[in-house]
Amino acid sequence: xxxxxxxxxxxxxxxxxxxxxxxxxxxxxxxxxxxxxxxxxxxxxxxxxxxxxxxxxxxxxxxxxxxxxxxxxxxxxxxxxxxxxxxxxxxxxxxxxxxxxxxxxxxxxxxxxxxxxxxxxxxxxxxxxxxxxxxxxxxxxxxxxxxxxxxxxxxxxxxxxxxxxxxxxxxxxxxxxxxxxxxxxxxxxxxxxxxxxxxxxxxxxxxxxxxxxxxxxxxxxxxxxxxxxxxxxxxxxxxxxxxxxxxxxxxxxxxxxxxxxxxxxxxxxxxxxxxxxxxxxxxxxxxxxxxxxxxxxxxxxxxxxxxxxxxxxxxxxxxxxxxxxxxxxxxxxxxxxxxxxxxxxxxxxxxxxxxxxxxxxxxxxxxxxxxxxxxxxxx
Amino acid sequence: xxxxxxxxxxxxxxxxxxxxxxxxxxxxxxxxxxxxxxxxxxxxxxxxxxxxxxxxxxxxxxxxxxxxxxxxxxxxxxxxxxxxxxxxxxxxxxxxxxxxxxxxxxxxxxxxxxxxxxxxxxxxxxxxxxxxxxxxxxxxxxxxxxxxxxxxxxxxxxxxxxxxxxxxxxxxxxxxxxxxxxxxxxxxxxxxxxxxxxxxxxxxxxxxxxxxxxxxxxxxxxxxxxxxxxxxxxxxxxxxxxxxxxxxxxxxxxxxxxxxxxxxxxxxxxxxxxxxxxxxxxxxxxxxxxxxxxxxxxxxxxxxxxxxxxxxxxxxxxxxxxxxxxxxxxxxxxxxxxxxxxxxxxxxxxxxxxxxxxxxxxxxxxxxxxxxxxxxxxx
DNA sequence: ACATTAAATTGTGTCGTTTTAGTTTTGGCA
DNA sequence: TGCCAAAACTAAAACGACACAATTTAATGT
Numbered sequence: 001x002x003x004x005x006x007x008x009x010x011x012x013x014x015x016x017x018x019x020x021x022x023x024x025x026x027x028x029x030x031x032x033x034x035x036x037x038x039x040x041x042x043x044x045x046x047x048x049x050x051x052x053x054x055x056x057x058x059x060x061x062x063x064x065x066x067x068x069x070x071x072x073x074x075x076x077x078x079x080x081x082x083x084x085x086x087x088x089x090x091x092x093x094x095x096x097x098x099x100x101x102x103x104x105x106x107x108x109x110x111x112x113x114x115x116x117x118x119x120x121x122x123x124x125x126x127x128x129x130x131x132x133x134x135x136x137x138x139x140x141x142x143x144x145x146x147x148x149x150x151x152x153x154x155x156x157x158x159x160x161x162x163x164x165x166x167x168x169x170x171x172x173x174x175x176x177x178x179x180x181x182x183x184x185x186x187x188x189x190x191x192x193x194x195x196x197x198x199x200x201x202x203x204x205x206x207x208x209x210x211x212x213x214x215x216x217x218x219x220x221x222x223x224x225x226x227x228x229x230x231x232x233x234x235x236x237x238x239x240x241x242x243x244x245x246x247x248x249x250x251x252x253x254x255x256x257x258x259x260x261x262x263x264x265x266x267x268x269x270x271x272x273x274x275x276x277x278x279x280x281x282x283x284x285x286x287x288x289x290x291x292x293x294x295x296x297x298x299x300x301x302x303x304x305x306x307x308x309x310x311x312x313x314x315x316x317x318x319x320x321x322x323x324x325x326x327x328x329x330x331x332x333x334x335x336x337x338x339x340x341x342x343x344x345x346x347x348x349x350x351x352x353x354x355x356x357x358x359x360x361x362x363x364x365x366x367x368x369x370x371x372x373x374x375x376x377x378x379x
Numbered sequence: 380x381x382x383x384x385x386x387x388x389x390x391x392x393x394x395x396x397x398x399x400x401x402x403x404x405x406x407x408x409x410x411x412x413x414x415x416x417x418x419x420x421x422x423x424x425x426x427x428x429x430x431x432x433x434x435x436x437x438x439x440x441x442x443x444x445x446x447x448x449x450x451x452x453x454x455x456x457x458x459x460x461x462x463x464x465x466x467x468x469x470x471x472x473x474x475x476x477x478x479x480x481x482x483x484x485x486x487x488x489x490x491x492x493x494x495x496x497x498x499x500x501x502x503x504x505x506x507x508x509x510x511x512x513x514x515x516x517x518x519x520x521x522x523x524x525x526x527x528x529x530x531x532x533x534x535x536x537x538x539x540x541x542x543x544x545x546x547x548x549x550x551x552x553x554x555x556x557x558x559x560x561x562x563x564x565x566x567x568x569x570x571x572x573x574x575x576x577x578x579x580x581x582x583x584x585x586x587x588x589x590x591x592x593x594x595x596x597x598x599x600x601x602x603x604x605x606x607x608x609x610x611x612x613x614x615x616x617x618x619x620x621x622x623x624x625x626x627x628x629x630x631x632x633x634x635x636x637x638x639x640x641x642x643x644x645x646x647x648x649x650x651x652x653x654x655x656x657x658x659x660x661x662x663x664x665x666x667x668x669x670x671x672x673x674x675x676x677x678x679x680x681x682x683x684x685x686x687x688x689x690x691x692x693x694x695x696x697x698x699x700x701x702x703x704x705x706x707x708x709x710x711x712x713x714x715x716x717x718x719x720x721x722x723x724x725x726x727x728x729x730x731x732x733x734x735x736x737x738x739x740x741x742x743x744x745x746x747x748x749x750x751x752x753x754x755x756x757x758x
Numbered sequence: 759a760c761a762t763t764a765a766a767t768t769g770t771g772t773c774g775t776t777t778t779a780g781t782t783t784t785g786g787c788a
Numbered sequence: 789t790g791c792c793a794a795a796a797c798t799a800a801a802a803c804g805a806c807a808c809a810a811t812t813t814a815a816t817g818t
Contacts, residue, residue, distance in 0.1 A: 046539065048774055059798045064776060074796060091539045095483065096774030098474035099803050109520075111504055121501035125490055129522040138541070139520045141488075143508040160470045161425070162517070269707040299707035328648040328678035329708075427804060438768050443806055451766065475804030478773045 047090040055084050067092075106140050107132055107351060108163035110153065110177075112170050113146045114266065119323050120340055124191070127344030128167065135352055137164070151176050158184050165351045167191065171202075173236050187354035189347050189364070193236050201354060201364035203346040205338045207237040207292070208244035210370040214290040214318040214336055215248030217374070221316060223288030227257040227279075229272075229300065230292050232264045241292055257286040265293025272296055276303035280315070291319045298329065321373060332375035342368060426469040434463050446471075485519050486511055486730060487542035489532065489556075491549050492525045493645065498702050499719055503570070506723030507546065514731055516543070530555050537563050544730045546570065550581075552615050566733035568726050568743070572615050580733060580743035582725040584717045586616040586671070587623035589749040593669040593697040593715055594627030596753070600695060602667030606636040606658075608651075608679065609671050611643045620671055636665040644672025651675055655682035659694070670698045677708065700752060711754035721747060 052067075053060045058081065066073045066081035073081075098104045109128065111121055129139040140163060144153060154177045157163050164187065168177060171192035181188045182198050189201040215226055226249055230241040249256045263275050279285060280303070291297040297319035305313045319326060321335035346366050353359040431446075432439045437460065445452045445460035452460075477483045488507065490500055508518040519542060523532060533556045536542050543566065547556060550571035560567045561577055568580040594605055605628060609620040628635045642654050658664060659682070670676040676698035684692045698705065700714035725745050732738040 049776095050774080060774090061776080061799075062797055064774095065797085068776085072796065077796080089538075091535075093478075093774050094539075094541065095474045095477040096803095097776080099472075099478055099773090099805095100775045100777080102803085104474065106519075111501070111508065113505060119498070119500075121504060122490070122499070125500060125504070125520045126492060126522045129490065129520050130524065133522065139522075140485075141504045141508050141518045141520045143505045143512065143518075145509065156470075159425070159468070160473075162473065269703050273707055295702070295704055295707075298704055302707045323674070324648050325674055325677055328652055328674075328681045428806090429804080439804090440769075440806075441767055444767090447806085453766065456766080472804050475773095476806075478775095478804075479806045481773085 046093070047085075047088050048093065048096075049090075051088065052081065052085045052090050055088060056081055102161065103164050104161065105137050106163045107137050107165045107167060108140050108142045108157050109167045110144050110169065111141050112144055123322070123340035124169075124344045124347070127341040128348045131345055131348035132352070135348075137352070137355075151180060154180060158186050165189075165355055167347055167351060171236050172234050173239070175236075187351060189350040189354070191343060191347060193240075193365075195236065199361040199365070201350045201361050203343050203350060203366045203368070204237070205343065205368045206370060207240040208247075210292070210320060210336050210338070211241040211244030211290055212248045213244075213370060213372065214320075214334075215245050216252065217318055217334055217372075218288035218290065218316060219248060219252035219254055221288070221376075223254070223286075223316065225255045225257055225284075225286045226288045226290065227286035228259055228290045228292075229263060229265050229296060230259070232266050233261075238264075245290060257284050265291055265296035267296070269295060269299040272299045273303045276300055280304065285315075287315055289315065289317045291317055294319060294322060294325060297333075298325070301329075301333070316376070320370075326373070326375075334376055335373045336370035337373050338370060339368065425472070426464075426467050427472065427475075428469075430467065431460065431464045431469050434467060435460055481540065482543050483540065484516050485542045486516050486544045486546060487519050487521045487536050488546045489523050489548065490520050491523055502701070502719035503548075503723045503726070506720040507727045510724055510727035511731070514727075516731070516734075530559060533559060537565050544568075544734055546726055546730060550615050551613050552618070554615075566730060568729040568733070570722060570726060572619075572744075574615065578740040578744070580729045580740050582722050582729060582745045582747070583616070584722065584747045585749060586619040587626075589671070589699060589715050589717070590620040590623035590669055591627045592623075592749060592751065593699075593713075594624050595631065596697060596713055597667035597669065597695060598627060598631035598633060600667070600755075602633070602665075602695065604634045604636055604663075604665045605667045605669065606665035607638055607669045607671075608642060608644050608675060609638070611645050612640075617643075624669060636663050644670055644675035646675070648674060648678040651678045652682045655679055659683065664694075666694055668694065668696045670696055673698060673701060673704060676712075677704070680708075680712070695755070699749075705752070705754075713755055714752045715749035716752050717749060718747065 049060045049063050049067075053063045056063060058066075058077070062073060062077070063081050063085070066078045067085060069078065094105060109125065125139065125141065132139050142153065142157065144150065154166065154168075157166060158181070166181060166186060166188040167190075168175075168181075168188060169191040171178065171190045171194050173195035175190075175194045175196070178188075178190060178194050178196060178200060182196070182200060189203065191203055193202050193204050194200070211228060211230075215228075218226055226245070228241060228245040230245075231238045246256070257279075260275055260279075263272065265272075267275070276299075289300060291300055297317055300317055304315050304317070316333070318334045318336070321337045322340050326333060326335045346368075350364045350366075353364055428439045428442050428446075432442045435442060437445075437456070441452060441456070442460050442464070445457045446464060448457065473484060488504065504518065504520065511518050521532065521536065523529065533545065533547075536545060537560070545560060545565060545567040546569075547554075547560075547567060548570040550557065550569045550573050552574035554569075554573045554575070557567075557569060557573050557575060557579060561575075561579060568582065570582055572581050572583050573579070590607060590609075594607075597605055605624070607620060607624040609624075610617045625635070636658075639654055639658075642651065644651075646654070655678075668679060670679055676696055679696055683694050683696070695712070697713045697715070700716045701719050705712060705714045725747075729743045729745075732743055
């Protein structure tokens with residue numbers, strides 16, 4: 001670990017010195033400093049500002065300012081410093097910087113416990129995390145305990161400055177977490193909208209359009225009694241979906257079957273199945289179903305095929321699709337695609353803008369459109 | 380923000396002082412200090428060791444040692460300090476601590492780009508993250524770019540001390556990342572084994588048992604020509620699965636159909652489908668399939684039903700199950716369950732032990748067994 | 759009463775970075 | 789040559805936590 005005998009041949013040693021002299025543009029009397037740098041590098045300790053400073057024959061301050069592109073450092077010096085820094089592999093110490101500036105360069109993602117959308121967490125983390133990384137931020141996953149107060153978890157991030165920004169999912173119309181974050185002035189972006197008076201940055205999927213297009217498609221296919229299986233009622237987009245659905249139903253002049261209170265696409269699949277089977281046996285049986293969840297849709301389809309009444313398996317289902325499962329389930333069904341990766345990228349861009357204090361909440365709201373994936377002939 | 384006029388009534392002010400005096404057990408001449416504490420708290424700045432120290436009438440060092448349960452602090456003092464700290468809501472500053480101790484209290488999880496196992500990332504993050512949080516660690520998600528050198532990503536974590544420990548998934552027999560981490564002496568746990576001579580902490584699912592049990596079941600059901608769809612060949616458990624599968628085939632005295640080279644359960648579903656359809660039409664058609672991936676299994680089943688030959692849809696499929704999809708797909712198929720959440724918890728416990736320097740690699744290796752979920756009558 | 763030791767507490771310095779408030783150097787101009 | 793401002797750079801002081809060495813206090817033995 002210590003400089004011991006580090007088996008560096010004289011040749012290497014010499015060329016290293018020469019390299020340093022070349023790079024650093026120093027004269028011979030600086031060799032003492034060079035020795036310092038060399039030893040540090042050979043001992044394989046992380047390069048710090050001090051290392052770079054010694055290597056350049058400059059003060060730590062100057063190096064810091066040069067690397068941060070301050071304009072009171074001569075352009076030539078700036079360039080030289082940056083070259084040396086990158087050459088000796090200097091990477092700023094996150095903690096040192098954070099301690100000084102109060103910015104941790106960490107973004108918290110509140111991870112929901114169960115995502116009914118297959119691969120949701122994975123996709124979001126991947127796209128979001130990749131973009132953030134490219135901009136020097138890191139993504140911290142914060143599992144949201146379902147039983148703990150949702151606000152407390154956010155509060156601990158904010159009060160202890162555990163992150164510079166927060167990404168929230170599963171928003172509610174009067175989301176207390178959002179209200180709190182606005183109050184505290186912490187940069188945050190939500191995946192999903194709220195109904196709060198004060199605008200905030202969000203990325204959302206147009207669930208109203210989804211439901212409307214889905215219902216319309218079923219109407220075109222001749223359905224007369226539609227049912228919607230949406231998200232749990234407390235989430236903002238439950239209403240969005242319902243609005244879109246109702247609009248299509250009203251325009252089409254057909255009936256809708258009210259969704260049971262305890263039926264959403266996050267209901268345990270076993271229960272979904274029971275409820276659908278019961279429903280299909282009743283007088284209120286729908287003749288077409290719009291389903292907002294992938295797995296739930298699979299369960300619904302399974303229920304319909306299981307039903308003793310053979311006509312039930314003819315009831316068409318239109319689902320929201322986030323993975324490629326539906327490309328390969330039998331029978332093929334119509335779906336509308338929601339691109340989670342795209343949402344992740346937008347979330348990242350939004351939070352980065354907020355952190356750079358560019359753009360206001362309004363400009364940082366995006367609504368993503370569904371993409372049709374019709375697989376039946378429409379009759 | 381500044382103390383301005385903070386509208387604290389005299390009553391409150393007084394009772395606050397009294398509370399402090401009560402808590403801190405200080406005499407009147409300390410009121411100057413109390414004033415300091417009060418102002419800090421009212422101005423709503425984060426409590427630091429200094430705040431706690433002033434509140435207790437002790438030195439910063441003493442407080443630090445008391446909070447860290449050093450035994451050179453009198454138990455009474457220790458208790459008092461801890462009570463005050465928790466009362467005024469002191470939370471240690473992660474950066475400050477990290478800068479001094481070199482421990483970031485961050486654990487990196489390398490997130491694979493595509494998880495063929497539905498909900499894998501979500502489950503792992505949730506269970507792993509929750510356990511880590513309970514022990515004062517935070518989970519950082521590090522998306523693994525598929526195109527970048529896998530080693531570079533790890534290297535940057537290690538060299539820049541971005542995390543105290545690493546969790547890896549998708550291990551290969553001669554995993555360069557693992558080799559590097561061992562060499563560097565960084566605490567890490569893998570989800571999946573390697574074939575390296577030097578032992579390291581891992582959590583793995585017994586994929587050999589999975590494949591063997593699955594194949595046996597199919598043999599019991601009368602199959603004579605089995606095929607295995609495993610993970611990509613480079614992953615360690617590809618071989619595990621193959622071993623288990625072959626063993627059952629040999630014991631059962633039946634044939635196996637070699638899996639095409641470019642067919643794994645991570646193959647794009649469209650391609651899986653094509654290949655299965657082609658295979659079923661050929662002379663080599665298997666009469667039973669073991670599939671290690673959930674989505675892939677769905678695709679396989681879809682292919683079989685799509686096949687022009689009606690007998691193909693009778694070919695039984697046994698899949699690995701990680702979610703509850705298969706409880707609700709039609710027709711019901713036999714599966715073996717892998718509990719990802721359990722793996723996450725074990726991964727967390729392992730890395731925590733390593734960080735505490737308790738337990739060696741050997742004691743920190745766990746193999747999780749599959750759980751049968753037979754849904755057919757077995758004929 | 760005084761020396762000796764153990765127990766409890768404190769002061770100082772350090773980690774890596776940035777900011778504030780300088781100080782030195784340069785070049786232009788009288 | 790001297791003077792002055794602008795340009796280029798530097799020293800010192802933070803930020804919060806903790807390790808270490810030094811110091812004070814209490815308890816014991818003689």
